[in-house]
Amino acid sequence: MLAKFFPRNILETLKNRLGITQLYPTQYEAVRQGALEGKDLVIAAPTASGKTLVAELTILKRLLEGGKALYMVPLRALASEKYEEFKNFFGVFGYKTAISTGDFDSDDAWLGKYDVIVTTNEKADSLLRHKAPWFDKVSVIVADEIHLLGSDRRGATLEVLLTRTKLMPERPQLLGLSATIGNLEELTEWLGARPVRVDWRPVPLREGVYYNGEIFYNDGQSVSLENHGAPLFDLAYDTLKEDGQLLVFSPTRRSAVSDARKLSAITSKFISPGELKVIRENIRRLKSEHSDKVTLQLLELLQKGVAFHHAGLASEARSTVERMFRDRILKVIVATPTLAAGVNLPARRVVVTDYRRFNVELGYYERIPVMEYKQMAGRAGRPRYDKEGESVLIARSLQELEFLFKEYVEAEPENLSSQLASEPVLRSHLLSVIATSELVRSLDSLGRFLLNTFYSYQNRDYFFVIERAKKILNRLAQAGFLEVRGDKLEPTQLGIRVAELYIDPETAVTGLDFFKKVDQASTLSYLYLIASTPDASTIHLRRGDEEWLEDILKSSSLGPVARPPEDEIEYEFFLQRLKTALLLEDWINEVPEEHIVEKYDVGPGDIYSLIQTAEWVAFALSEIAKLTGFNEHSVRLAVLSKRIEHGVKEELLELVSLRGIGRVRARSLYSHGYKSLIDLVTAREEDLAMIPGIGRALARSIKKQLSSEAEESHEEEEKIQELPEQGLDAYF
Incomplete structure (x- = not known):
């Protein structure tokens, strides 16, 4: 069956090097329905029934035609798994695979050199907002776990992303993959795709x-x-x-x-x-x-x-x-x-x-x-x-x-339902499509865009979502993110920057309110501000937390913007934000990971998640402050963002800029008298190697990074990565 679509040398490689000799029923049906001919499909088939190979063969066909592929997944862990898999599969044919899951403030132009790009849904949305120069060369988009379009937290991102691709002048082929979709036919009708439902499993x-x-x-x-x-x-x-x-x-x-x-x-x-x-x-x-x-x-x-x-x-x-x-x-x-x-x-x-x-x-x-x-x-x-x-x-x-x-x-899976109608979700995506897309620059074109969403397709109450959208537009205009002139919608520079930074518009509003009210803020005040934004993650209160948090509150310097509310429920949220801010304060003051885990009753993974979010919010607020003329706040938040990223006091920021140097190794260097990059430039390699946690390979790497010599070899990099170090230093 594949001989119809691939030349003999490709078929021989599939058979001899990749062991693909026959198609599973899922793969046969997908090919029969036109996957290799460029038809849009959504495949609902059990785990391990061969959906990934359908994607690989479809992508391979598009690559042979000179195209490029974007493979989207919901989680970073899944992105890493697929990257390793695709690197091997497509590498056999001479194609290059890349992965990009972080940094939402970049168009990642470097990805243009790669043939297969693996991202999370949010990163793909960010790349579209930044008008990645290679995006128009993408000839196939694969949405893995497409059923998460119905998830209450992140489903709307995928829905808006798919809506935008639907409306592209030269629309790429779409391939959706899932194990369980109750309303497959409804979803495919909205997408203009063909449904492929297969119940076969390799293991009953x-x-x-x-x-x-x-x-x-x-x-x-x-x-x-x-x-x-x-x-x-x-x-x-x-x-x-x-x-x-x-x-x-x-x-x-x-x-x-x-x-x-x-x-x-x-x-x-x-x-x-x-x-x-x-x-x-x-x-x-x-x-x-x-x-x-x-x-x-x-x-x-x-x-x-x-x-x-x-x-x-x-x-x-x-x-x-x-x-x-x-x-x-x-x-x-x-x-x-x-x-x-x-x-x-x-x-x-x-x-x-x-x-x-x-x-x-x-x-x-x-x-x-x-x-x-x-x-x-x-x-x-x-x-x-x-x-x-x-x-x-x-x-x-x-x-x-x-x-x-x-x-x-004996029950059937629930039908997927759009999550786009909730106001917090809608306001972020409305600003995004207005600020970063030429598709929407008037109330009329906004109406056409919303009419093409899964929400409008499912609910048929176009006027409800339009009325809600108008209220949100007024709020966005009041905040200075866009201007409404009759039927015309014009994003401001602030609105464009907020959309590019991939933050909730209310996060920017919260930051701007803070900048206007506070001239000078303590580090804890900034951390509380970060924890108070809609984009931030917070940690939950445990039994006994209220007492010690209230003791901290009496002696802390949160400032006038963080007065405890009188409402009992709001007060609990207040304490959650305070607890989160205190954890981040301990982190940037180099409190060991194990102490933070014990004190706040969290796991290392929770700390990492909080750090990722807080570092990004601090950076975004710094950019907002710079754009609106609050320069001191901008500088302090930029420094704070770097401190959160690396978990260090300000004095170590120079040292952690080196590859292989995290918070623990940087402190070790500092305590042995190497307090700046200049100190390291003049240091002898053998002296650096004697410092605990450094060793010969890393000492050699430090000296090479500080010289004009070529980049270190891959072998030396691997040696450095193998060097153990305590705590979350391994992340950074």
Whole structure:
């Protein structure tokens, strides 16, 4: 079938070097429906059914025709996974793959040299806002996990991005990929694409519910399990005794850790001496980089063949867990539901311990959507290792057994719904399309744009969204982001800059209000300002936090813009922002990671997430201040942004500008008398090598960076990256 589309040398390479000898049903149907002929498709097919190869073959066809490909994913971790995969696949044919997931204030013109570009949805949207010069050369766009268009937080970004591509004069081919879409036909009608729904899986899936020692399956069969004292124990032992792996979804971080600890008594019995040796090598490496309580908890469990997995773990720890599970070294992973939409980790049996999860923002348990459950269930069954996969929910009563069958096992995924109508979402994207696109420069053209959105297609209430848009336009005009002159919409320089910076317009408004009210601010005031913006992430209050935060409040210098509100609910939000600001203050004052983890009851991954967001908001506010004439605020926020990025006091900023030098190594250099780049220029390489944490390879790198010599070799870079260092220094 492929001989119709590819020359013989390509077909031979696909067969001999990549092992592709026949097409799965999913791939056959996609080709039959026109994927290789440039037709727009949305494919809904189970995990591991071959969707990625459809994308690869489609991209390869477009590359052979002289085009370029953009591959969009929802998460950075998934972007990294796809980048490694595509680098190998397309590299065989001589094509280059690049990845870009950070820096939302750039057009990344350098990407023009690459053939396949992997980004997150937000980064792709940012590149479109910056009018990336290579974007018009893109001939195919792949939207992986396209069902997340219906997600309440980030779905609108994908919707607006797809709407903009729909309206491009020379529209690129669109390929959407998903495991579960209830209203596939509706989505494809909106996109003008063809639906491809395939139920085939390389490993058959059985779904069931465990109750009282027995699994009841959706095919009417049942099986009794040995009693090991608890449902999870029964399921784990039954899986591991047959040399299978188990993926458990637990509703909270705390329950994930607890379940992993309980299961360690069983998993430890199935670890071989060879596997234990590999585990201990990984434990030693992770321990040299992180000594916080969350990581130490993980390391304790790893040597027993089990791990927990959640967003609080450092990225190295998550990657290590994932790699050892793929290598079949680890027997069980207990994860929070966020893993279901992340990296691909198949297991013979998937167990969902609770059909509810805890919503930390609202403070209560909520039901998991059917679509999310189906995503979890889809992880069951590992090709080449398992003859079939099993997904099992746990029931605690007969009534719950019936409920779980009806509401989850036998239920269809929910339909995707547009999230564009909410005001916070709409105001950001309205400013974006007006400020960075020639598509929308009048009320009439704005109406046409909104009419082309999935929201308008689904709801048919065009006038409602137009009226809401007009109210938002008035607010944007009052804030100075655009001018409305009759039917004409004209973005101001401030409005264009806000859109380019990829921040909520209200973040800029919050910053401008602060600049106007405060002439001189403390560092803590700036950090509180950052934590108060709509774009910022904040950490939640724990029991006992209120007392020590109020003690801090009495002696802190937050200034007049951060007076505690009288309203009880608002006061809790106030304390959350204060707690976040204090964490960031500790971070930039070089408090060790393990102390921050303990003090604020967070994980290294949480710290990293907060740092990323806060660093960007500080930079964006600095740019807004510079544009509006608040120069002192601009300079101080720019410096603060760099301090947040590297986690250092201001005196170390010069040193951390060097590759391979993070907060710990910079402090080590400083304490040994090397306080500036000039000091390092005059230093002897052998003296630098003697400083703790430096060594010969890094000392040589420092001297070369400070000289006019050519860039270091790849080999030396690898040696530097292998040098261990405590804390989050590994990130920076």
